[in-house]
Structures are given as structure tokens and as C-alpha cells.
Amino acid sequence: MKRVLTSRSLPRPVxxxxxxxxxxxxxxxxxxxxGVRLLAGDWLGVALWFVxxxxxxxxxxxxxxAVVDRAVTAGLDAAHHRAWTAYVRFPAAFxxxxxxxxxxxxxxxxxxxxxxxTGLSADGFLTRWLLVTAALFGGSALLLxxxxxxxATKRRSPDVH
Amino acid sequence: xxxxxxxxxxxxxxxxxxxxxxxxxxxxxxxLLVGITVLFVTGLLSYAxxxxxxxxxxxxxxxxxxxxxxxxxxxxxxPWLYRLTQGVHxxxxxxxxxxxxxxxxxxxxxxxTLPPARxxxxxxxxxxxxxxxxxxxxxxxxxxxxIQLDYLFPGSFYPLHFYGAWVxxxxxxxxxxxxxxxxxxxxRAMREERDDLVSPxxxxxTVSRRGALWFVxxxxxxxxxxxxxxxxxxxxxxxxxxxxxxxxxxGSGPNGFQINKTAAHVGIDPAxxxxxxxxxxxxGRSGTVRLGRAELLAMEQHSVALPIACVEGWxxxxxxxxxxxxxxxxxxxxxxxxxxxxxxESLQRRGAFRSGALRANQVADPRSLLAxxxxxxxxxxxxxxxxxxxxxxxxxxxxxxWVARMTFGDLG
Numbered sequence: 370m371k372r373v374l375t376s377r378s379l380p381r382p383v384x385x386x387x388x389x390x391x392x393x394x395x396x397x398x399x400x401x402x403x404g405v406r407l408l409a410g411d412w413l414g415v416a417l418w419f420v421x422x423x424x425x426x427x428x429x430x431x432x433x434x435a436v437v438d439r440a441v442t443a444g445l446d447a448a449h450h451r452a453w454t455a456y457v458r459f460p461a462a463f464x465x466x467x468x469x470x471x472x473x474x475x476x477x478x479x480x481x482x483x484x485x486x487t488g489l490s491a492d493g494f495l496t497r498w499l500l501v502t503a504a505l506f507g508g509s510a511l512l513l514x515x516x517x518x519x520x521a522t523k524r525r526s527p528d529v530h
Numbered sequence: 531x532x533x534x535x536x537x538x539x540x541x542x543x544x545x546x547x548x549x550x551x552x553x554x555x556x557x558x559x560x561x562l563l564v565g566i567t568v569l570f571v572t573g574l575l576s577y578a579x580x581x582x583x584x585x586x587x588x589x590x591x592x593x594x595x596x597x598x599x600x601x602x603x604x605x606x607x608x609p610w611l612y613r614l615t616q617g618v619h620x621x622x623x624x625x626x627x628x629x630x631x632x633x634x635x636x637x638x639x640x641x642x643t644l645p646p647a648r649x650x651x652x653x654x655x656x657x658x659x660x661x662x663x664x665x666x667x668x669x670x671x672x673x674x675x676x677i678q679l680d681y682l683f684p685g686s687f688y689p690l691h692f693y694g695a696w697v698x699x700x701x702x703x704x705x706x707x708x709x710x711x712x713x714x715x716x717x718r719a720m721r722e723e724r725d726d727l728v729s730p731x732x733x734x735x736t737v738s739r740r741g742a743l744w745f746v747x748x749x750x751x752x753x754x755x756x757x758x759x760x761x762x763x764x765x766x767x768x769x770x771x772x773x774x775x776x777x778x779x780x781g782s783g784p785n786g787f788q789i790n791k792t793a794a795h796v797g798i799d800p801a802x803x804x805x806x807x808x809x810x811x812x813x814g815r816s817g818t819v820r821l822g823r824a825e826l827l828a829m830e831q832h833s834v835a836l837p838i839a840c841v842e843g844w845x846x847x848x849x850x851x852x853x854x855x856x857x858x859x860x861x862x863x864x865x866x867x868x869x870x871x872x873x874x875e876s877l878q879r880r881g882a883f884r885s886g887a888l889r890a891n892q893v894a895d896p897r898s899l900l901a902x903x904x905x906x907x908x909x910x911x912x913x914x915x916x917x918x919x920x921x922x923x924x925x926x927x928x929x930x931x932w933v934a935r936m937t938f939g940d941l942g
Contacts, residue, residue, distance in 0.1 A: 385648075407696075
């Protein structure tokens with residue numbers, strides 16, 4: 370801890386640590402070797418996917434869910450139900466996670482090929498996702514109700530314990 | 531105080547979550563260190579399982595160069611080997627998605643850090659982070675899309691996922707070397723340290739750090755609970771409610787287990803597979819023989835219980851296969867004592883693996899069959915009628931269905 374503080378107060382060298390530079394040199398050599406093979410086909414498409422996925426995550430997905438989360442928190446705060454936040458956040462995030470991962474199946478993007486390849490129907494995914502979402506929110510609401518009930522009972526009969 | 535209420539993400543005060551800090555990031559980082567290492571190793575094993583160095587037909591990345599340095603003859607024991615390694619690869623990958631997202635969330639303020647670089651080394655490290663984050667997302671996204679048969683990505687899955695993995699791993703290894711000691715130190719120091727990730731003006735917390743870890747772990751648990759069942763038949767598979775090859779089986783009865791590519795999908799003409807038209811052409815040292823179904827049934831029949839395991843991460847439980855040993859077929863065409871490699875061709879019109887090569891050790895295994903029956907019944911059209919290969923521990927696509935031709939000792 371002390372050492373970190375001392376080194377921070379000193380002016381930093383412009384080059385940086387030789388070990389770090391050597392290590393990163395190895396990284397770029399290996400990444401370059403694999404990279405030229407990765408880009409051998411549709412190089413523009415692959416580069417767009419590679420960089421685009423990072424940008425899409427950092428500049429679109431993350432701000433989007435952060436803003437939604439902040440709106441929910443602020444809304445519950447305004448209603449003086451701050452403690453309820455987790456009961457909304459958990460089911461919403463889990464349902465969103467399942468949608469994020471399985472959107473091709475849930476959204477019916479691959480219905481025809483899925484049925485042709487697997488011999489299975491691709492129809493049920495949207496329904497099942499909605500059911501799982503309902504179960505998540507329902508379960509969360511049930512837990513919240515139990516918690517409210519318990520604290521209400523406690524408040525009414527403080528002499529029980 | 532005015533500069534403490536900034537509107538730009540490059541100011542530390544822009545980021546207000548009280549959860550961000552070295553402890554949270556370190557826990558997630560160490561989970562990913564272990565998890566992604568397992569993903570990388572099982573991924574490399576999956577490539578080896580195809581025996582890409584055996585024949586060009588097995589290799590979707592022929593220009594791999596030194597990246598194939600570790601390849602070895604894929605064994606046939608234990609027979610569930612590929613079922614395990616690939617099941618772990620895909621299921622663990624899905625389980626790590628919430629951890630990856632949480633880790634990226636926990637360090638996002640650093641993306642906007644100014645000045646962009648404090649030294650040459652720091653600049654290089656930040657460029658390597660683009661490979662790290664872009665590479666991680668590229669690998670997870672291509673993997674997740676591929677198992678759903680949504681081939682959106684720009685090219686064939688095999689080269690993209692394989693070379694992408696090496697680019698990603700190059701950055702991952704350096705990141706692990708640079709950050710693991712710091713992460714371990716952060717976990718040992720019980721008190722929260724001051725750090726650029728700690729918000730200078732945090733909002734009141736709605737959840738504790740521990741609660742946040744439960745939140746991430748709960749997401750992982752959900753992914754596990756809704757995916758692990760794809761590695762088993764029957765009621766366990768039914769628990770994989772949202773994943774491909776999860777849910778109910780494609781049918782009932784002896785042939786009612788998971789199918790990869792139906793007969794109709796790959797253009798199998800029923801006229802070619804009838805008993806009076808289908809002939810298996812087997813070529814070897816002593817020449818070529820053409821065997822009809824009756825002649826195959828006249829050979830010694832053997833039974834074996836083996837699973838089918840797909841690169842997409844699903845597998846079946848053991849099925850009872852019955853048919854002719856591959857090494858007996860090799861003997862029929864002049865390879866009595868030393869079964870060689872074999873090149874297997876299907877009647878399939880379409881599909882990347884309508885032909886495949888098996889190595890001598892796979893041919894020699896007494897459990898490797900040209901199966902005519904499964905679970906006591908003739909193979910259904912979708913499971914490869916009239917005959918299919920079944921080899922212990924081999925990836926599903928090398929268990930060629932609708933076999934038309936087998937060439938021993940010459941891989942074409």
C-alpha cells in the first residue's frame with residue numbers, strides 16, 4: 370500500500386516497465402499470427418464484428434441497462450420503496466439475460482433451419498421464455514410478500530420473541 | 531466542488547455505483563481466470579478431437595501453422611471423453627456469460643480514462659485490452675449463435691472461433707500475468723483500498739457487494755440449470771427449457787433420441803437407401819467389394835452402448851448400437867491384422883461433414899461399428915438408415931450417417 374502511494378507520487382517514466390512491454394510484445398506477436406488467419410476471409414466483416422462487439426457492449430448495451438436500472442431505482446426511491454429494488458432487479462436481469470443469449474430461438478429467427486436440422490419444433494421458445502419470466506417475477510413477488518408479511522407481524526406483536 | 535459533479539464519463543465522479551472497487555473486480559477476474567482457461571483448453575481439445583492432422587477433410591483451419599502444435603491422435607477411451615469435454619466447453623461458456631458481463635461492467639470507467647496513455651507500456655496495454663474485450667465478446671457471441679444454428683457471423687464458424695480464440699487468448703494470458711497478483715492482493719487485504727474504480731461520490735447502495743456477487747452467481751446458476759440437461763436424455767433434457775436440443779425429445783421409441791441433421795435436410799433420397807438399391811462400397815488393399823444389407827447382416831454382429839456428443843455441446847445418453855465392426859470390414863478388404871485409417875463418405879448431398887476420416891486407432895477399437903440397428907430397432911432415416919458409423923469418444927459429425935463408401939488406407 371505504502372509502496373503504491375510512493376510510486377504514484379513520483380513522475381512516471383514515459384516508456385514504462387520493460388517486463389510489461391516484453392509481455393505485450395509477445396501478445397501482439399501471437400495475436401498477429403492468429404489475426405492474419407482470422408482476417409483471411411471477409412476481413413472487413415470480421416474486424417467489424419471484433420471491434421463492433423466491444424463498442425456495442427460498452428457504448429450501447431451497458432449504458433442501456435444502467436439507465437434502466439437507475440430509472441427503476443429512482444422510481445422505487447420516490448415511492449419510498451427502496452428496499453424493493455432487488456425484487457425487481459433480479460427477475461428483470463435474469464429474464465433479460467435469457468433473452469440476450471437465446472434471442473435467435475426466442476425471436477424465431479432460425480425456426481425453419483432449426484426444425485430441419487434437429488427434427489424438433491422451434492415454436493415453444495417464446496412461450497417458454499415468457500413462462501420463465503412470469504415465474505421469475507412471480508417468485509420474486511412472493512418472496513417480497515412473505516417479507517412484508519413477516520415484518521408486519523413482527524411490528525404488530527413485538528412481545529412474541 | 532463543481533468539478534466533482536461532472537457530466538463526462540472520463541471524470542471519476544460520473545460513475546456512481548458504490549459496488550465498483552478492486553474487491554468486486556478481483557473476485558470476478560479470478561473466476562474468469564479459471565473459467566476461461568478451462569474454456570480455452572476444452573476448445574483446443576475439441577479441435578484435436580476432429581483429428582485435423584489426419585486428412586484435409588477433417589480440418590476446417592488448414593492454414594493453422596504452429597497453432598496446431600499440440601495435436602495428437604484422439605483416443606477412444608474413455609468413450610464419454612468428448613461428451614464431457616465439449617459439454618463442459620459449451621455449458622461453462624454459457625455459465626460464464628453473467629460473470630463476463632459483470633466484470634466488464636465493473637471496469638467500464640477505465641475505458642474512458644484520460645489521458646489515454648501514461649506511457650508506451652500503458653498505451654500497448656490499452657490496445658491489448660481491445661483484443662481482450664473484443665476477443666472475449668467475439669468468442670462468446672460466435673459460440674452462442676453457432677449452437678442456435680444462427681450463422682450470422684462473417685464466415686465459417688470453425689476458423690472464426692478457432693483463430694478468434696487464439697487472438698483472445700494472446701491478450702488474456704498477458705492480462706492474467708499482469709493482473710492476477712494484484713487481484714490476489716486485493717482479496718487478501720480485507721479492507722477496501724482506494725482505487726480508480728471506487729466512485730468518489732457514490733450513491734447510497736441498494737445492494738451489498740456480497741449481494742451483488744449473489745446476483746451474478748444467481749445468473750450463472752440460472753444458465754447452468756437451464757442448460758446442463760442437454761447432456762442427458764429424457765427428463766433431464768426437459769429441464770433445458772430454452773436451449774437448442776433441450777426440451778422434449780424429437781420422438782418416442784428406440785429412435786426417439788436427438789438428431790443432428792435430418793435426412794430431408796441433407797437431401798437423402800429414400801430411393802437410394804432401400805434394401806434393393808443401397809450397396810456399401812468398401813475398398814482396401816485387396817480391392818473393392820460391394821455389400822448389400824443382407825451381406826452385412828451375414829457378417830458377425832456386435833453390440834455396444836455409446837453416446838453421441840455434438841460440437842454444439844449437447845449429447846445423448848448411451849444408446850445400444852448393433853452392427854459390423856469397422857475392423858472386420860477392414861479385414862474383408864485385405865487389412866487382416868493392421869486396420870488402417872479409413873475415409874468414409876455419405877449419401878448426403880449437403881453438409882460440411884458429408885465425408886470424414888477416422889484414424890487407425892479408432893478403426894481398430896472393437897467398439898467402433900458400422901451400425902445397422904439402434905436400441906433393438908433398424909436405424910430410422912434421420913439416424914442414418916441404412917448404416918452409420920459409431921466410434922467411441924469421436925465428435926458427432928465424424929459418426930457419419932447414410933454411409934455409402936469406405937476406403938481403407940487411402941484418405942483421398
